[in-house]
Amino acid sequence: MIVGIIGLGLIGGSMAIDLKRRGFAQTVLGVESEPVNAAAAEKIGLVDEVVTIEDCVRRSDIIVIAIPVGAAVGMLQSVLDMFRDNGWTDKTVIDTCSTKASIVRSVRYHPMRKRYVATHPMAGTEYSGPWAAVPNLFDGRACIFADSEESDRAALAGIEKLYDALNMRPTYMNAESHDVHTAYVSHISHITSFALALTVLDKEKDEKHIFDLASGGFSSTVRLAKSNADMWVPIFSQNRDNVLKVLDTYIEKIGEFRQAIEDYDSDRTRELIEQANKIKKIIR
């Protein structure tokens, strides 16, 4: 099995490591448009060979698109076009993007649609680039298959094996539900972290030593604010409506807290905190 990975960042690079060392892929080819990252990926030995997109698609059995979702939409189109133009009916292409509705919609009527499997491996760290790639990144995490009934059965089965090699838990849902759910459990928490960082950085202009005091709790809450703009700008744009809806609920909750504190309303503050504490039952 030859796997070709387009985009050798955190996700693509980490996949390359585990698919190779766990024997799922005999050969891993990589495509990386950023020359510095390409050189790094070769130097680290993330992939067997860094090649052109054309070479990658021609030689690989499975092509993984692991680039930001804005660019991924065009890339998926190109890869499916190559399948069609060359009569390649055995190859499969997947994407790993964090929003699914718009990318799935973009190829709905493509004649090779069935050779595409839309997936979202829900793993990551706040770091990016080939240097951020690590072994075991995906172990035990959920992988969402979106609109999997639109894919050829054999193509789907091959990709299920790929994610099984990565030790992921498969979950199936339609692309729209995916985008609603991820707005709640992933996209919103990035915005709250970004805003927290901006708030504290604003203050830090005057108070150089404020961060000496940052506790472990603060570091944990602000961690996602290190996340990469290339990845997140297109996510917020493609999942705009869901994100705005969640953000409005969030702003309402923050407002309720603010009001209770302003009013010295200890009962109401306690009530809000105790409601929030219910998250204990759900998140370890």
Added chain:
Amino acid sequence: MIVGIIGLGLIGGSMAIDLKRRGFAQTVLGVESEPVNAAAAEKIGLVDEVVTIEDCVRRSDIIVIAIPVGAAVGMLQSVLDMFRDNGWTDKTVIDTCSTKASIVRSVRYHPMRKRYVATHPMAGTEYSGPWAAVPNLFDGRACIFADSEESDRAALAGIEKLYDALNMRPTYMNAESHDVHTAYVSHISHITSFALALTVLDKEKDEKHIFDLASGGFSSTVRLAKSNADMWVPIFSQNRDNVLKVLDTYIEKIGEFRQAIEDYDSDRTRELIEQANKIKKIIR
């Protein structure tokens, strides 16, 4: 040296463990008003003996008040009154509360003020109660001494030794600055986590499986939402003005994000994210 700890929760209990096993205290006495917690603390062996407040103050060289800041203000007053009434001039009392201005103000004119050292060991987890106590909780973290010039030199030196045994880094500042700084690097991040939990829990009423998808990033951001109301209600009340100021900046930043996303303004979204990314230089 006998150390008496009033409040055998996360902070008091963790202090008890390390002060004893590191040899700073030959004996650790504990006071715990909650019978279930008192029984647990004795069973776990957190302290040598659970005693009454009167016994604790009479027998201890150093008294540590490690209860929520609302109750701590009254307790500090009582302990200093006992010092005065019994002519105990060698004992020292400290508190470990997360807000400092109001507790320091409350005893400003007490005749035994010099035997009080106001401290804030900046360590913790989102858990509470005697079961949450752990060894090494304080290692390497900052401990703030507030208005330390108001304390007797010998009393201060004794407390510096106590925190040295806990491996903490001492930092000195006035109580007002402390409260401003902690509003930024600690209090606000609890509110953002509480509000995030409330937002997602609201949604979860309809969508039972939403949390199957929660990524590591979400868990990290929402972690502080497990924090205890007994501790946090009085903090928000006592540090109300600073917290409201920070909260207003935060609401402004969230609003800027919302606007950029609503307007599909990718340049502005990117700008905000890249500004937020500067936190990388400061927080590991």
